[in-house]
Structures are given as structure tokens and as C-alpha cells.
Amino acid sequence: MRQPLTIPLHPAASPARLPVNGKRFHIWTIGCQMNEADSSKIAATLQEAGYVSTQNEREADVVILNSCVVRQAAEDKVAGKLNSLFQLKRDRPDVSLVLTGCMVTNQHARLRERFPHVDLFFDPSDFGQLEQIAPEISSLSDDLDQLPHYYADGATGNSSISAFIPIIYGCNFLCSYCIVPYRRGKERSRPLTSVVTEVERLVDSGVREITLLGQTVNAYGHDLPGDVGLAELLRAVDAVPGLDRLRFLTSHPKYMSDEIIDAMAGLRSVCEHMNLPVQAGDNDVLRRMRRTYTRDYWLDRIDRTRRSMPDATIATDVIVGFPGETEAQFLQTRDLLERARCDKVHLAMYSPRPGTLSARWHDDIPAEEKRRRHQELEKLQERIQTEIHASKLGETFEVLVEGNAKGRWTGRTRGNTLLHFADARNVSGQVVPVCVTETSPWFLIGEPAPAFAPA
Ligand code: SF4
Numbered sequence: 001m002r003q004p005l006t007i008p009l010h011p012a013a014s015p016a017r018l019p020v021n022g023k024r025f026h027i028w029t030i031g032c033q034m035n036e037a038d039s040s041k042i043a044a045t046l047q048e049a050g051y052v053s054t055q056n057e058r059e060a061d062v063v064i065l066n067s068c069v070v071r072q073a074a075e076d077k078v079a080g081k082l083n084s085l086f087q088l089k090r091d092r093p094d095v096s097l098v099l100t101g102c103m104v105t106n107q108h109a110r111l112r113e114r115f116p117h118v119d120l121f122f123d124p125s126d127f128g129q130l131e132q133i134a135p136e137i138s139s140l141s142d143d144l145d146q147l148p149h150y151y152a153d154g155a156t157g158n159s160s161i162s163a164f165i166p167i168i169y170g171c172n173f174l175c176s177y178c179i180v181p182y183r184r185g186k187e188r189s190r191p192l193t194s195v196v197t198e199v200e201r202l203v204d205s206g207v208r209e210i211t212l213l214g215q216t217v218n219a220y221g222h223d224l225p226g227d228v229g230l231a232e233l234l235r236a237v238d239a240v241p242g243l244d245r246l247r248f249l250t251s252h253p254k255y256m257s258d259e260i261i262d263a264m265a266g267l268r269s270v271c272e273h274m275n276l277p278v279q280a281g282d283n284d285v286l287r288r289m290r291r292t293y294t295r296d297y298w299l300d301r302i303d304r305t306r307r308s309m310p311d312a313t314i315a316t317d318v319i320v321g322f323p324g325e326t327e328a329q330f331l332q333t334r335d336l337l338e339r340a341r342c343d344k345v346h347l348a349m350y351s352p353r354p355g356t357l358s359a360r361w362h363d364d365i366p367a368e369e370k371r372r373r374h375q376e377l378e379k380l381q382e383r384i385q386t387e388i389h390a391s392k393l394g395e396t397f398e399v400l401v402e403g404n405a406k407g408r409w410t411g412r413t414r415g416n417t418l419l420h421f422a423d424a425r426n427v428s429g430q431v432v433p434v435c436v437t438e439t440s441p442w443f444l445i446g447e448p449a450p451a452f453a454p455a
Contacts, residue, residue, distance in 0.1 A: 021050035026060035030077055031068025033213050035101055037164045038125055039066045045127060049136040062133055067101030069179055072351055078103055082115050089117040096133040102183040124184060125169055160206040161402060161429045167195050168214035176290045176357040180215055189224050196236050209245040209400055217248045218255040231263040238267040244431060246270045253293045256301045265308040271414040272309045277317035281336030282329035285322055295336055302340055313343040313415035321350040321370030323361040330373050337380060343388060345381045349374050382441045389439035396435045396449055401427050418443040425454045
């Protein structure tokens, strides 16, 4: 789970902005990139309405918490944060406290009882509700969807290089362990033109890398009229002049079509990186997870991707200790990871989320055993990543520089591998060819190609 973020604003100006009204807002965010993008949209909307951002919640007029419930730890963190704001509300009754995100959907009455000091609860992406605490928003636009998602990458503190744009909300799957469909609703795709306009605006303001977001991003367009899908959207966004890199997250294996893979392979800006969660390597576990595919199907999608893009990097997600997972079934997952040799694996130990189907089943794998399985896969993956990275020694990669820490520049390759290098020149935000001189399982270290001259 990522640490909570406070969202800086993108510097792009908007002609619709109202004069500064002297009020300040503070946003605290936890959870996935969809939440971060929603927070950026809220920040941009309030900024357009004349509010100013502050990093200090104690001096804010409006404090917004954007919550996550995918794991119990995230929900506990939000509850702790809400309790800590009780004193602020007592000292300054005029401050508006707002809670949004997955914790809110279908839970308004229960939350109002539990956290009476909160002024407004609103469902994820229901931005119009903000008018209740910021009436100035009503003068901006009839359609808040038309306002931008100015996303600044809070994780790196960099405000102008990378942007995340939601293209589809909700999820039509019902994986037995997942709370998302109950909190985010059915899939709703944004119109293609609205996404492209937003990309153009961001690129004009200096953004070089866009990540298109959705819980099932490759289901994009299924609910739109006409023959629109992710492949069409990738083609349309790739055509925006000045965009260097295009990525998308998170895909569902069932919708990873040949057409999307071919579009990835053929388009200049689309990075050769696929994030395709498998969750388990045993067909019976996959069936009980309700993932709607088999291990062979997932392996086939990975093979197909590598045939079209031999240098493609692959990331996946795995859950260990799902109810009823036997040792033999766990070993199937281990075997799958051995075969697939992914560049990155996000590992999680199963924990039941109330309200989901699997939460009704006996959580029969003891915590100690879940930890053992987790550690075994962690060790396996560390070995695989050590080998993969070692094979890159001496190769040169294009690195989009995101920031500088401890005297070293940091960025990512097109394959999304972290690469650090030293250079006395200012190369922030630039694409630098870097030759790999050292490797570790988690990142690469290198030096700029001798011929490189910063722009
Ligand atoms: S595809 Fe499954 S795991 Fe992913 S958001 Fe939808 S229900 Fe949850």
C-alpha cells in the first residue's frame, strides 16, 4: 500500500478560473492511482473556483480525505485520520471536513453516525457534491467532467512530467475477494474526445508521460456507442504531438486482446510494459476467485505480448493464502512465476474484506503459513529480477528523469524499470540515454551516454 499523499497542483492555467477567494483546502489521499487522480480533479476544481492549496491541514478551510478500503490496513488508517481531525473541528467549527473514496459508497448513514464531525460524505468521482461545501463551483461549468484532472505525481514530488488520467470508472467483474465493484459501481467509459482533449492540454503544459487509468482499463469503450476500444484510444492519444510516453493500468487478462497488443507494439509513444494481474497459478483457485480465465490463457497473453514486443516488461499481481489454497495449488503459482519470469510481481497475503463473497468462506490458511508462502515467492522473484537485471548490464535505455535524490537523478525506462545515474547537469524532465553499469534486483544504476547533451 502506498503512503498517503498530499496532492500538489499542476501549474497549467485555466481560462475558467475564478479570482482567489482567500479560502484554503487540504487533500489527504490513500489508495490506488484512481484515488490520486480523483484527488487531483478535486484539487483542480477547487483551484478553478478560487481556493488555494495548503499542505497544512490546520490552516485549511476545507479538509478532504480520499479513502480506500481494499485492505483493512488502509481503512484503519482513514479511521485514525478522521478521529485525529475531531480536535480540529472542535477548535474551528467553521472548517469543512469531507470524506470521499471507496469507504463512502453505500455507507453514508453508518459513517455519519460514526464520524458526526464530518460535514460531507460523497461517493468517488461524484464531484458535483463539492458544491455543498464550496458553492463557488456552481459558477464554473454545468459539466464538471469537462474540468481537467490535473494530476501531479505526488510520489516523486514532480509536478509537470507525468500525469494520470482516468478513462473508465467502475468494474463489471465480481472477483470473489474484491470490494471494488460494490464501491465503484459498473464500468463507465469517458468519451474518447474528452480524454484526448485532456491529454492535449496536459502536453501543452509540459507533461511528457501519460498513464491512462481504470480498474479494468482494457475494458475501455465497451459501454460507448460505436466501435470504440482501448486500441482506438491508444491510437488517438499517440497522435497528440509532443507526448513521449503512454502507459495504461490496470488490465484484466480477459480483455487483453491481440488488437490491443498489436496497437502497443505499433505505436511510437506506447511503452513496452504490460501490467497483467494473474492472482493465482492454479485453475481451481482462479475459478473460486471468479477471475474468468485459466493459467494457460494468462500465459498465452504473456507469450503473445513477448512475440510482438520481445523487449516488453511484464508486471503482475499475486495473492497467496486464498481460502482453501492447498500446498499443491500454491506450488502451481510458484511454477507459473518461474515460467513467466515477470519483471515485477506485486505480492499480497489474502485478507477477507467484509461484503465480498470470499469473506463468507472460512479464512483457513493460518497467518504464519500465508507469510511463509509470501516469503517464498518474494525470494523466488528476487532471484528472477536479479537475473533479468544482470542481463541488462552494458545496455543503454532511454530514461525519463523524474527527480533527483541524494545527488543522483532518478527515472524510469520505457519498461518501467527504475534507473539512477549521476550527472552534474540539470536533466530534470528530459529523456536521457543511460548505459547500465550496475544492477540490483530492484533498480539499475548507470551513466549517461557520452554523446548526450541536455536540451
Ligand atoms: S477485475 Fe476483479 S479484482 Fe479487479 S477491480 Fe474488478 S472485481 Fe476487483
